[in-house]
Amino acid sequence: MASSLHNLLSKIIKTGTLIVRGSGGEQRYGSGGGRSVSIRFIDEAAERELVADPPLKLGELYMDGRLVIDDGDIYEFLALIKDNTLSEGLTFGMIWRGIARVLVSQFRNRVPINHNRRNVAHHYDLDEKLFSLFLDEDWQYSCAYFNPPGISLDEAQIAKKRHIVAKLLAEPGQKALEIGSGWGGMAMYLSESSGVDVTGITLSTQQLKISNQRAAKRGLANSVRFELQDYYYLAPDKRYDRIVSVGMFEHVGRLNYPKFFDKVNDVLADDGVMVLHSIGQPYPALINNPWIEKYIFPGGYIPALSEVMPSIEKAGLLVSDIEILPMHYAHTLRHWRERFMANKDKAAALYDERFVRMWEFYLAGSEMAFTHESFFIFQMQIVKKRTAVPDNRDYIYEREAELKAFEDSRIPLDKVAV
Known part of the structure; x- marks a missing residue:
């Protein structure tokens, strides 16, 4: 598993159980209790892409079949993430992409084109x-x-x-x-x-x-x-x-x-x-x-x-x-x-x-x-x-x-x- 993904999930998942199967085998996160979800990455690149831009890539990887839910479903996985705090898990890539999206959004808000x-x-x-x-x-x-x-x-x-x-x-x-x-x-x-x-x-x-x-x-x-x-x-x-x-x-x-x-x-x-x-x-x-x-x-x-x-x-x-x-x-x-x-x-x-x-x-x-x-x-x-x-x-x-x-x-x- 990509080390960046391991570090991110280690910071995020504190309650519940998340089992991740990927390029480095199987890894378990969380203290147990509550929700339990198992996911699998089809390729190592998918792991890196998710870390770089979770708000966009999580949905895209699931759509493309590169992230698979083995136990539970996609709602349970999303809910498990939200059950835990995300504030400590921000990476530099997430921060700069977030800033860029804010700037683009503010620009669009000031260009009133009717679509x-x-x-x-x-x-x-x-x-x-x-x-x-x-x-x-x-x-x-x-x-x-x-x-x-x-x-x-x-x-x-x-x-x-x-x-x-x-x-x-x-x-x-x-x-x-x-x-x-x-x-x-x-x-x-x-x-x-x-x-x-x-x-x-x-x-x-x-x-x-x-x-x-x-x-x-x-x-x-x-x-x-x-x-x-x-x-x-x-x-x-x-x-x-x-x-x-x-x-x-x-x-x-x-x-x-x-x-x-x-x-x-x-x-x-x-x-x-x-x-x-x-x-x-x-x-x-x-x-x-x-x-x-x-x-x-x-x-x-x-x-x-x-x-x-x-x-x-x-x-x-x-x-x-x-x-x-x-x-x-x-x-x-x-x-x-x-x-x-x-x-x-x-x-x-x-x-x-x-x-x-x-x-x-x-x-x-x-x-x-x-x-x-x-x-x-x-x-x-x-x-x-x-x-x-x-x-x-x-x-x-x-x-x-x-x-x-x-x-x-x-x-x-x-x-x-x-």
Whole structure:
């Protein structure tokens, strides 16, 4: 085993057990107890590459099959690393690469080039069959709401829609806008449950096609429409009574927060209500994870609340409610990863084995962000006038009960007659 890797792991792994098999045979790290994981390096160069740049190379080596998990899985390995402190294990190579990434990130933040369409296509315009392998029946590709605890993924995704629509205070005859409409599930639920006319906008051609097909199948073509549209170019003279955005804000980018909320201010009616559902992190980050940036979500950024609030205030908007959901995305990602791995042969047939390992690493690493790095979901209710919403939260639970009754009578999409 490369001496640099041995020195690094000796400093990092104090609790739990890590068995490493490589060029120099087998080595054991940690004091035992807790997690136990065994990994194997296929070539000595992989050991040196990992030490030189762990944030990028760990994922790449796993994708390429040069780092193999013999006992445990990739989530357990990542969690074992995070269970231990990393502060003493920094090498000179990690430090200078980190500095270089900070400089590049700061430069990009000051060159506001709009690559939204390209960045969205990189992830969301993959073969739709891939997403059918692990999402719920309504293809909700955002955090579910596991209330009550222990419900299924499908039940939790319905609960998420119910919770958000209750916060919107939607009423028949209103016009609503969904920014980042995905495969159309939220827009259709909002329209059917509340009698609202909904316009959904997306930058994914695949999602646009599928969401329009699904709305037509439900007979909602006159009340739900989807458009290939960037929020930035929404006409300011068209107002919406309700705005909802779920899982899209992570793609806006921190330099664009003022533009985003200025646009919300432009298109939200004076007595309107918006609900923003997004991943958050506990403090601002200097850089994105380089592996996620390169392979999964180019141009994405997870905001801290301290970065979001100033832009809301400067846009002249008011925050009327914030709810923090700490662990619901960890549960969602665990369901997704288990479903995906149960269908990994089908995923490999769509792409290849390397893609399967890439997607597994993405889902495992994302889950770990919520279990070990204090990431969370925030749902923020935003208004122009404080009188647009009640001064207590009882209405949310009362409306959820009404929506639950609607769901009990709603025909599932796969049962709708064509």
